Amino acid sequence: MTSASEPVWLKIMEHGAAGEARTKAFLLDRFWVLERSVDIDGADFLIQLRSFSTRFTDAAPPRVGIVQAKYYQDQATTQYIPCRYVIDDKGEPLKGFFAVLHVGNEDQAGMYLLSSREIAETLDRSKDDPPRYIAGKKALDEKFRVLNRRQALDKIQHELAQRSSSESLRFLDRVNIPYRKVEKRDIDFAYTLPIPNSQEDIPRAFYDYRDKLRSLLYDMEEALVAIDNILKTTDPHVALQELEKLEQYRSSSHFSDGLTFTGYKCDLDWEYLKDGLKEHDRAISALDKVSKRAAFLDLSGRIKQELIAKVTEMDDEAKKGQSYFASLSFDHESLALKRIRLKLLDAGEPKPKKQFSAWQSVDDHFVDKKKRPATEVADDLWHELATEVLKFVCPTLDDEE
Template identity: 35%
Template sequence: MPTNDRTLAAGSLERMQNGMLGEARTRAFLANRFWVLERSVDVHGADFLIQINSLATSVLDDRPPRFAIVQTKFAQGGSTRISIPSSYLKRDDGSLSREFFLIVCTGYGDDERMFLLDAEEIDDLFDTAVDGDKEVRYKPASTFLRSTNYEITGARNHALNRIERSLRDATYSTNRFWLTTLGYGAGNAPSLPDVYHYPVTGHEDLPDSFKDWKKAASRILDEMEEVASYLQDGIAATWPSELEKATDELESRTDFDGNLTFKSPPNMQDFYRAAEYQINLVSRLRSKGLEGAWLRLAEQGQRVTGNSLANVANDYRAGLHFTIEYEPASLKVTKFQASPEETFCATSAQISFIDPRNTPGHVEICVRADVAARVPQRPTYLSTLTRALSHAILPAVLDIDTLDDI
């Protein structure tokens, strides 16, 4: 094995070993006070889903236990970059989650050290960056190693108490909804059929809109369950103080007229129209025997665009100019290329431009590059291109004047 390969292999093994050490130390620490119910591993590290280890509560109770996520990292030295997804810190409404903690492990043998940070401390201390299409928070490990701030002391009770208090203070609805947005317990709701995922007209937001409505509905159900539990507590009360506690909880959810309020799921009228449009268009393509041909053309556009976007911020300040040549009857592509476009978009407010001189079999389209610069970068750009392609090519293929006639 060449020296460079042996060095890389040794480095990989060392990182794996350190990761296992960090996980083992964190699990042993948490087991003093909590049940470690699940661990998931991803590129960001190891997640531990924990619950207070009490036999007095069950997930089937009217007031079920709350859960927290603890992510563990191992720092080989001060230069190790500690990075976590921003979504772990905040809920959809922008408030910080009190049920997320980060544990940083370092050192070996008698030099072992552990550090504990909650979401508020991470939000104040860590810098922000974009990794692909996701926002992350990061800091070099030297931030912790050079002091005793955030360090878990030998007794460990203080650190364990911090986590336990956060779980006891968490409300059921916000706790469950936050975990669902991170992928815990979110896999049971059916998704849209494959036909709605096709890159047919650029409506790539259909599956996301469908999922977002279900998330909102699940949150409402959780809030209703929590209200129901307070009502049950009030009905079961034997002392005025018990009833007062239940009514105080209910009052936090009432408006000025004393009505219990729940925020309704998002309006879906645009979604219904887009979904019907998608089905009608796919049906038209199938009736012509061109469904697969159109998918291949759209996918080729995605590949060309992906390659062209490698240096979009520097090389394509105005936009990309696409030239597509194809056989009108079969949609077989004979040419699909992209090149820098420096004149369009300088004065235009449009995000895409279809050349009016296009003819069946030869299409030219310009797409503005600043669309690609948005986050998430590539899905936005691909959606714009696919929509422009469909408007430029499909009317003649489907024997209609415009796609609005679908």
């Protein structure tokens, strides 16, 4: 039976099976994958972070993600996703829902990944009741295409990890002041992408700023708990005992009835972070204009991984006075990586003048006579190379600065 002679019902079944099989194989690389016997909330698959330390019977059970698989015969195909799968009653995206879209077959097969937020912000809604998101050409935009499976899985894992953390915190909140454990991973995935930034390392800066601000909560915690106990108790003696705990926070004589929770000023000058976010958003916008977001992120991620491996391998032989020199070759149209070369230049040896190259002095990576981690050297080299590639792909970025 030829493809053209197949009945419509058979094609639909084959396409659905193909989409689900490809999606399951993709997800199994990183997650535990569960399947439902019925399709509720658009869940072709339920995915769980791999962990032996959490159980579904725990007070804060592990969170699961919902993945819906769609198959497209070609780019002209249109699929639909019910809005209730994607957003809540207030129109807010439901964290943990993803759509994995497969297009074509064999050598022409392609995959696209959209989060609930990307679906809600990008796709149009149908006018029928109940409404559905129209997953057509807009859903198959280049920026959603999966060229690097590791980055795509990172995107899903990042959102599930955030969701698990925030849900668990509900059980730790105190009456007056919540417990807030700040971790470096607690940032939207878009700002973890391998996009160079001349202003700030956004994930690190965001963590540092919030961690310093969090110290105010520690200063306030004991006083606020005492105040809460005073408000809750019906025994005046207990209230007076709690009141004594507030004495250490009493302000100066100029304002004797006030409380002071910190003896130092907390830095609220986050200008570098603001500038870094602007630069990041400009880069994303410029890449989208030339339909190169996915291709650049794939190339940039591969550059970083290869440099980490190469620098780590050469780290023991690197000595003061030498310099790391990295050169990059890639396809200027598809941005596919060809090769990265890394070598050590001796002191006084001229640095080759080549396009898409970077160098770092070994001396700059010694602190107190000890070498800094090889990953930091690799990160500096990556930043130079990725910045040059970004400006090559998006030459208008220089004009915007």
